Amino acid sequence: MGIIMNSKFFKTVLSFLLILLVTANSYAQKYKTHPVKRGESLESISKTYNVSIEDILVYNKEIKKGQKLTPNTILIVPLDKKMAAVTASLSGDKPVTVTQVKQEEPIRFIEHKAKKRETLYSLAKQYNVTEDDIKRYNKQLYAEQLKKGTVLKIPVYKKEVVDTSVTTTTNSFSEVYEDTPYKFTNYKVKKRETLYGISKQFKVSQDQIKKYNTSLYSDDVKKGMILRIPHFKKVEIKEVVLKSYIVKAKETRWSIANKYGITVDSLLLLNPDLPKSSNYLAEGQELKIPERNIVVRDSLVKTGSEKVPDFITYTVPAKMNFYRLEKAYGVTEEKIKEINPLVKEKGLQEGMNIKIPTLKGKSSSDTQVVNSENFIFYVVRQGQGEMSLSRDLGVSFSELIAFNPALKDGIKSGMVLKLPKSRSTNFTVKNSLILPKINLVDSINVAVRPKVMVLLPFRLDKIDVNNSSTAKKDIDKRLDTKISLGFYSGMQLALETIKKKGVSVDVTAFDTQSTKSVDRVKEILAQENIANYGAIIGPLDPQSIQEVAKKTAGLQIPVVSPNLTEQQIGFGNTFYTLPSNEVLRAKILDYVSSIYTNQNIVIIADSKHKEASDAIMAKFPKAKKVSLIKDLTININKLKYLLSKKVDNFVFVETSNLALSKHATSVVNSLNAKDTKVRMFTTDLNKAFDRDDVDNLLLSNLNFTYPSVNKEITDEEFNKMYRFKFGANPNKYAARGFDIMYDVLLKLAYKNDLFEVSKIVGETEYIANKFNYVNKQNAGFTNTAVYIMQYNDMKIEEVEKVVPKV
Template identity: 40%
Template sequence: MYRKCFMLLVFLLICLQAVAQQYTTHAVKEGETLYGIAKKYRVTPFNILKFNKELKKDAPLRPNTILVIPLDSKAAETTVAPSDIVKKKEAVPPQEEPVDFKVHRVRKRETLFGIARNYNITEEDIKRYNTELYSSQLDKGMRLQIPVFAEKTEADADEELDNFETYTVKPKETRWSIAHRYGITIDSMLSLNPELSKANNNLAVGQQLVLPKIPGSSVQEQKVDYYISYTVPPKKTLYSLSQEYGMSSEEIIRLNPEIMDRGGLKEGMVIRLPKKRITGPEVNAENYVFYEVKPKQTTFSLTRNLGVGYDELLELNPELALGLKAGMILKLPKERSVDLEVKNSLVLDKINLLDSLNRRHRPRLVYILPFRLDKMNFSDEELALKTLMSRNDIKYSLGLYTGALVALDSLAELGMSVDVVAYDNQLSLDKTKEILRNVNFGQVDAVFGPLDQSSLEEVAIQAANQEVPVIAPVPVNSNLSLNNVFFSYTSDEILRKRMLEFMATQVTDQNVIVIADDKNKLTKAEILKKFPGAKSLAVIEEEKNISINLESLQLLLSETQENWVFVESSNFKLISSVTSILNSVNTPDIKVRMFTTNKNRGFENPVISGSHLSNLQFTYPSAYREDTTEAFTKRYAKRFGGAPDKYAVRGFDLTMDLLLKLGYKLDLFEASRGIGTTQYSGNKFNFVKDPVSGYFNISSYILMYNNMKIEEVKPQP
């Protein structure tokens, strides 16, 4: 296998060092000749021989041989028909142009929101003419171009005031709940509020939205016989009064101009209010989930997919009586969503990505990985192989990329075309910056990598200007405040939470014991809080040893209940000692099982006995499965001559997930919002947008050692 990987590195060296020349690969089929292949690709046989030194001029070609085919510029241009090229950005409606600009110098503690409010424009207006703000923070002393727009006439302003109102987002409200309340679609909400991000569904409590007035909500539209006199009680605010009477604050002031004359609403003030009040049930994500009606959907298919009857749906959504329309936001009681997949309060349709593949989409990917060709001596194959096996950065990169190549082969068989460019960033920020000078992000749909934190951040910042997603294939620091990063590796925090949730469904009358070292005090406290009856066993740390006291453990063990022991540590010496001790007390009379909320490298040390872990049915959360599907393993072995490692599995799964979603929508942000959990050979993905950062994979597995195998554990009801 390593020899195959060595040949791959040679191929990469050829491709990555070429500037003007373009290449493709060709798998030789039975009966093909060098002349026939050259004719097919419109090159000369000499050029093929030049880049495939193992070929002999007059020798027959062996089937399944992978050839590097150099393409001349004309041939390269004809590989993609103009009709196959899909434009990434859709046309946007013309925006109002400024009539002038002002210069604003940013002062200490100023925010973009505050500056926009002072100039009566949106944050997006400022960013549009100061594009560096899309990828960097506001800094003191920065000089901003502030657009000045033509003032609206009084008639325009009055008309706008009459038709729209400002709505303040309340806690637990979502875009879906607000759209449902106002009877509009999400697209309409985005049109009215262009500052809302299309890359996520976030709303902040207190955020103000422009929305069309609900019919019957204005004073002029009220059918009232007379007004009532209302005496303002103590501590009553204009906001609470507007909520109580279903009117906006502006409408109350319009009826009672003396409020402004007296400096606001005062205790004891007598004002007039319409007798009729508009009231309605509170609609938020705590009580309901929401569903967006799709084009061509029928009432029958809708009720079948949601598992509710039409009468019940109509009772919750009276507007259905006027007919089902695409874009309508329907609400459902939260308790009816148990069997539905819900993300951010929105019910997701079950989508088969393979069936939904649009073969006219031709995604364009860039792989930036540390292949470390600078460390390889290709003139000495033995030394090169030794370097390959000794460097983790090369092994990780080759694993990810070889897995990706198998995914590309699989998708090609499904009729999907993909444009791929790979770069070696040599684990260097400077090299990454050099690479990025040659990357046109306007012609890229996604970037895979890099692996190191600083390079990943640099790529993400530059890609953010063109709203290009960047995939982090391995664990990295997730503190990047960039909306376009997809953190594909489930974090330890999410895994710990998932494990505790799982254990909460399993623990009944078991005797729970917690063993945690000083570095895991918080985890121990969390477990003890989750299971109030749990017991804690102290860790004894000496100068050269760390363990537990056997007699103290025996006092805590139960003979009538199963003993479930959490071991929380990254110290392999402690883990090894505890595992051996637990295994020794695990007898037919005393049943002991071992668990952890974080299976880190300490558990993978070879001194820890696999048979002991199996005897203890060691159970833990994991971001990936230990085994893979047979189909992928066979396909990988056929191409590379060996079994895939976990990085190859990850490269395959991530590339499949990325390309199937791009083949469905050609917009990873939009696809991720509407697609739930996807699962492949050894990994599964469910990306959820963080309010202040990127997209995080929240999927996980619960795995258990059993009979010297590692099995996935499914929660038992």
């Protein structure tokens, strides 16, 4: 569906086209977040950012002047000192005197001729200065990009270089050294010796030697040079025994660190061979992990714990069935009947008190190890009590005690509780942990300034924006332009919305032009300093997405695809916002299973949709198939024979043929009578079910139900805002553009790392789309969030999630 264009909206589009390539900046206040490195102090950080210690303390009230900083503490550093003072006074603090820090003058300059592919960022890292330091003495860089062959003046400052390394000599966790040297040795450099060799000889890092021999920051070691070699005391960390750990499929650094109660940084310390520039772990890879520092979770789930009962008593509620019991407790119908003879005799009836076996109560033939393979875990939050735990986890407190006997002694913040893995469908679960609901809007860090690139084929190379009549015709003919304009119009509203929440963002849009060539994409990536971006949204075509993902994979920059499902391009930094057909099919079948009691399942599928038919049969083995005449028409008498008058009928129609879809809908509706109740489903809503071609009244009569990547736009505030800005109602592309941009910006504003946020934030939902990303390693991150939609009284509504009340 394209963009609706009246005259007013068309004028807006033309103006919009003219400014598309201009960076869209919305400013709040100027801040930066700084993760404290080992050895850093308030004084060294203040010098790095050229602000006073008092300025930093204004925004970090838990830090006291002179206090030793803990590594990995996140500090908010105001880059505008005057703003820091004003904000402090407005917040009721004592006025802060803004210290005017004189800009440090360089002691000398190094001349550097820019090489191919070098950037300001890489040069700043190479010479241990900031990009602004280089620009200050090379004024032309304020107006133009760095080019090959440019001769630069690189300033050299007399600065103390903060050592951020940790010295280890083996894979032992105990061999860690203090940061301050307790003595020095004078060492005379011999012929052919290198800094690397000397550092290995004395078991210190090269940076530690440079720190106390500052001439080495600009010169190499030479024969006869006298160096001061620092010596550090070893820090003994007791009661930690290391053991080997073999990485399993789909495990991540975070999941392994979490399992053993250590940080990812500690995991890197224990395994120095792990690359620092990538989070990749290979299945079968051997790691060193602490044997005794096991997280509380594992101590709660030891096999054969005597505190776990054999059975729990359960009262059967109305409309309960064996399938839902199995989903809730992981116990089969046969097992329930085996230990409850009355159920075997009379069936499952409302009000019955039955026994349900825990994992301990299973027979030896089906007993599993009680660990993360069959349990999920929940960490108790501060202030949670019996009622809030029961509400958040959807179980009674007595049932929680049955699986977690330690609760009898009281609820404590940080306790790790376990539930059967069969309950996973009720929560967002990653790496066996139930993710808490995180409100991203309430978790915004205004000190973070997300920087995002947008790549879309607006096709300004094909549209004459100076000629209104020609431009309108060209836009009407170009689907790629209409989709791009729809996406970007929604993105503009997302920028305005996030700006109102106090977040500074930097979003730059580029026209990728043709979707059949990646030349323009390559040109954009070559011109831009892509290392500075927190995320890239777009382009639209698979070939261009692959090119962007390839160029940014080494920099660990997330690439968000607005309109593609999972692609086999082999780059793990890609986020696919559209759920795949397999995910859509699985979600609708899970939904039908959740409402299934004893309905009669019938399948109408053509030969091209055998995969869908087989999936339905696998889920419902008693389902019946309708044979088609020439793969196109239904034998009405045979279908009538397959339908039941005793129970309701669920009919699946699987086709991409419009003629068969219309025919099947008409025939099924004709058989939907007072004595034969029929509801129609499909696992794949394609053009064959287009509402403009298929009778909506018939679909409404059949409560037609299907999986969808998006829902109807019902947010009146969004509609009103869009109409005010663009003069027309938003379409699905505009809503999708808003949702994707808003989701990315909120996540970056929460924690400026989309990869990390995706591990800890579950499902998010906005105007008409929702997102829940699962990491499939080299296949990237796939969206598993799906809407189940239903025709009802001539309206299309989202079906409420059916959660078994057990």
